[in-house]
Amino acid sequence: MHSWSAPDIPSLPGQGLTVHLHDTAAGALTPTRGAEEPATLYVCGITPYDATHLGHANTYVGFDLLLRAWRDAGRRVTYVQNVTDVDDPLLERADETDVHWRELAQSQTDLFRSDMETLRVVPPDHYVGVVEAMDLVVAAVERMLADGTAYRVPVPEGAGGDDPELGDVYADLSADPLFGTGAGLDPDEMVKVFAENGGDPDRPGKRHALDPLLWRRTRHGEPDWDGRSLGRGRAGWHIECSCIAGKFLGQLIEVQGGGRDLVFPHHEMSESHLRVLRNVPAPVMVHSHGGMVAYDGEKMSKSLGNLVLVSRLVDGGADPMAVRLALLGHHYRSDWEYTDADLGAAAERLATWRRATSATAGPAAEPVLEQVREALARDLDAPAALAAVDAWAARALAHDAEQVDGAPELVRRTVDALLGVAL
Numbered sequence: 001m002h003s004w005s006a007p008d009i010p011s012l013p014g015q016g017l018t019v020h021l022h023d024t025a026a027g028a029l030t031p032t033r034g035a036e037e038p039a040t041l042y043v044c045g046i047t048p049y050d051a052t053h054l055g056h057a058n059t060y061v062g063f064d065l066l067l068r069a070w071r072d073a074g075r076r077v078t079y080v081q082n083v084t085d086v087d088d089p090l091l092e093r094a095d096e097t098d099v100h101w102r103e104l105a106q107s108q109t110d111l112f113r114s115d116m117e118t119l120r121v122v123p124p125d126h127y128v129g130v131v132e133a134m135d136l137v138v139a140a141v142e143r144m145l146a147d148g149t150a151y152r153v154p155v156p157e158g159a160g161g162d163d164p165e166l167g168d169v170y171a172d173l174s175a176d177p178l179f180g181t182g183a184g185l186d187p188d189e190m191v192k193v194f195a196e197n198g199g200d201p202d203r204p205g206k207r208h209a210l211d212p213l214l215w216r217r218t219r220h221g222e223p224d225w226d227g228r229s230l231g232r233g234r235a236g237w238h239i240e241c242s243c244i245a246g247k248f249l250g251q252l253i254e255v256q257g258g259g260r261d262l263v264f265p266h267h268e269m270s271e272s273h274l275r276v277l278r279n280v281p282a283p284v285m286v287h288s289h290g291g292m293v294a295y296d297g298e299k300m301s302k303s304l305g306n307l308v309l310v311s312r313l314v315d316g317g318a319d320p321m322a323v324r325l326a327l328l329g330h331h332y333r334s335d336w337e338y339t340d341a342d343l344g345a346a347a348e349r350l351a352t353w354r355r356a357t358s359a360t361a362g363p364a365a366e367p368v369l370e371q372v373r374e375a376l377a378r379d380l381d382a383p384a385a386l387a388a389v390d391a392w393a394a395r396a397l398a399h400d401a402e403q404v405d406g407a408p409e410l411v412r413r414t415v416d417a418l419l420g421v422a423l
């Protein structure tokens, strides 16, 4: 699947610092690797409907900072993102809105791509839909059945499909002694959160309540794919990301990223499947999660319908760079409530920065570059980076500092390359 066109990233003098990121599993700041190591990043992509709300955008702009900081630090990055272009919630939404699920997925993925371009988010090197990756999932699930780390559960009576005795396939989590060590939840909480996020802890025939679905056999009226020895059906949610990340990122996923709502069950399960398939204890080095964006007092989400869409803001006249700055004004890991005032304040900041960098001379810019680099290296502290640029702009507009030729141009390049904001 094609991704989207990449924004220019201007070069900067010198080189960025080693990026430290908060690791959800360790609960601590963790250094990512040095310039000599190729960087591998997996960020879970959208389930394509109601795209692109500010919650989605908050997450992808957040990891865009990581990608930009890594490149500034001289690292070669391989970035992979999936699209969950078939899944229960997508099929439900397609039914509700009487749109064919393929059409819904296609149009919403197109809208997402154009929103990412509008926000100047650097595209992934591999943008992969689960539909096009179905064979990867079939091969992985056949392996797990052969290794005894997965098992079949009979399909409910009358669910439809050929040879129902083949059954759905579940992962046997007891094959992974490290399961659950990432999320920091006790067993009861895990069962509760699992059930709230598409899990089926009470399904008869399962060995353990938390065992996740790997392969769902054909059901009446649902799309299905050739599962070879599994029988026709479709991929489970978590194994999809294990397979797509595993295929393109080789032995180590340096950063597995997403919003905090993916910590459990999704990222815990995806990593568990990779441990079992690869027989390694730590397929993921840093577990990185962004905060939740709310609106009208509730987490912005499809089901609640309290969505603020990037495209609607921009169609309404908002400068995309003001939208991006509104997001950058909040630390990527913080939960926050979007208000229209956020956009207003960001538009003002944008106008101030544009005014301050329109001159040919201004206060020295090297300190700003250094402060922005330090801020991003410290767990992508965008608010601190914005404050450093604010301070420079105030001095530039007050004309109370030495006037260095070309300084405004270096500030423009710094803000563009590291924050993705075109002035």
Ligand SMILES: Nc1ncnc2c1ncn2[C@@H]1O[C@H](COS(=O)(=O)NC(=O)[C@@H](N)CS)[C@@H](O)[C@H]1O
Residues within 6 Å of the ligand: 044, 045, 046, 047, 048, 054, 055, 056, 058, 059, 082, 083, 084, 241, 257, 258, 259, 260, 261, 262, 290, 291, 292, 293, 294, 299, 300, 301
């Ligand atoms: N309100 C929100 N605030 C911040 N991030 C959000 C919000 N809602 C969703 N996200 C993030 O946006 C990304 C896409 O979410 S999604 O469309 O529901 N799709 C999925 O979670 C799956 N396709 C991942 S494989 C995820 O990383 C999710 O954590």
Ligand SMILES: [Zn+2]
Residues within 6 Å of the ligand: 044, 045, 082, 241, 266
């Ligand atoms: Zn995922």
